[in-house]
Every structure is written in structure tokens, then in C-alpha cells.
Amino acid sequence: MLINLIVNDQPKVFLCKPGDFLLDTLRENNYLSVRRGCDTTNCGVCTVLFDGKPVPSCSLLTVKAEGHHITTVEGIQEEADKMGKLFGAEGADQCGFCNPSIALTVYALKKELINPTGLDVKEYLVGNLCRCTGYIAQERAIKSYLGDKS
Ligand code: FES
Ligand code: FES
Structure with a gap:
């Protein structure tokens, strides 16, 4: 079909x-x-x-x-590159296997929620597991990305 x-x-x-x-x-x-x-x-x-x-x-x-x-x-490459730099700067990229899915989820969050709190971010990302236990560094990078209004 x-x-x-x-x-x-x-x-x-x-x-x-x-x-x-x-x-x-x-x-x-x-x-x-x-x-x-x-x-x-x-x-x-x-x-x-x-x-x-x-x-x-x-x-x-x-x-x-x-x-x-x-x-x-691939459809959000510019935003994903921006996030990738921030993840790298915070030491949050680690093995990188989960990065595409996290980038897509954070991109959707940014579009959907206005001024999300830290709890909003954690709840939105609850379905994205990272086996490298990089959540704290990821959270710093995500906050930095969400604060970027450029
Ligand atoms: S591969 Fe789809 S949720 Fe794990
Ligand atoms: S960075 Fe390794 S699984 Fe997430």
C-alpha cells in the first residue's frame, strides 16, 4: 500500500x-x-x-x-545545531544516542509552552530516557536554549 x-x-x-x-x-x-x-x-x-x-x-x-x-x-536542523552547541558547552552530549529525540521534544516544548518552569521541562521530557544519566547537564543546556529568544 x-x-x-x-x-x-x-x-x-x-x-x-x-x-x-x-x-x-x-x-x-x-x-x-x-x-x-x-x-x-x-x-x-x-x-x-x-x-x-x-x-x-x-x-x-x-x-x-x-x-x-x-x-x-533533519527538519529542525538549525535549532538542533543551536541545541547541540549548548549541550556540548554543558557537557550534556555524552554518547549522543538520544540527542535527536531530545532535540525534537525540546523544540516542541518551546513551541507549545510559554515561559515553562523547570517542572514543566521535566514533565515534558519524561518520555525521553538517557542512559548516560546526563539529566542535570541536559537541564542546564535546555534552560539555556529556552532562554535564547534569538
Ligand atoms: S524505541 Fe520507541 S520508545 Fe524506545
Ligand atoms: S546521551 Fe547517551 S543515551 Fe542520552
Whole structure:
């Protein structure tokens, strides 16, 4: 079956089977920033934005995304680069495996919440696990990014 998605603002058509998950569809089509972690909706490493909201792509059937906007980190490259510098400056990048998913989640948070508190940030990021236990450094970098109005 053919599924139409708008990926990073570009209309795309993907050949899929009914049971394919979005994570596999994206990776098979070279959106390799979308990573596979637990594959059980627990780690958040596979996060993409679905109409601007973070979702785990390992548990979203590609057919359910028909006609919707999907954003990967390639679609927010300028903001991701800005975040990457701040994560590096705070020693928060570590292994970097989770960075694309965290960048997407923080980007969505910035769009959705006005003047988020520290608690808002923690709650918004609750679905993104980092195995390097870098949360404190990540929090400093995220606060710095959210304060950046440029
Ligand atoms: S790979 Fe999707 S939540 Fe872990
Ligand atoms: S930086 Fe290593 S898993 Fe997050």
C-alpha cells in the first residue's frame, strides 16, 4: 500500500505493509536520525513530531500517519545545531544516542509552552530516557536554549 506523509514539510509517498511502524518506514527511507532503542514505547529514542507533538515512532503504525506532518531532526536542523552547541558547552552530549529525540521534544516544548518552569521541562521530557544519566547537564543546556529568544 502507498502512504502519503509530509516529512519535514516535503510531501512523500512510502510503500508500506499494513503492520509497518513509522520508525521502520522512516529508517528504511534514510531518515536515519530516528533511532531504535527499546522498541516497546518506553525509551523515547525513536521520537518524531506528529503534527508538532512528540510521539514514539516505534509504536505508531505508518498507516495512522497518512496525510499528517512528521518532523525528524533533519527538519529542525538549525535549532538542533543551536541545541547541540549548548549541550556540548554543558557537557550534556555524552554518547549522543538520544540527542535527536531530545532535540525534537525540546523544540516542541518551546513551541507549545510559554515561559515553562523547570517542572514543566521535566514533565515534558519524561518520555525521553538517557542512559548516560546526563539529566542535570541536559537541564542546564535546555534552560539555556529556552532562554535564547534569538
Ligand atoms: S524505541 Fe520507541 S520508545 Fe524506545
Ligand atoms: S546521551 Fe547517551 S543515551 Fe542520552
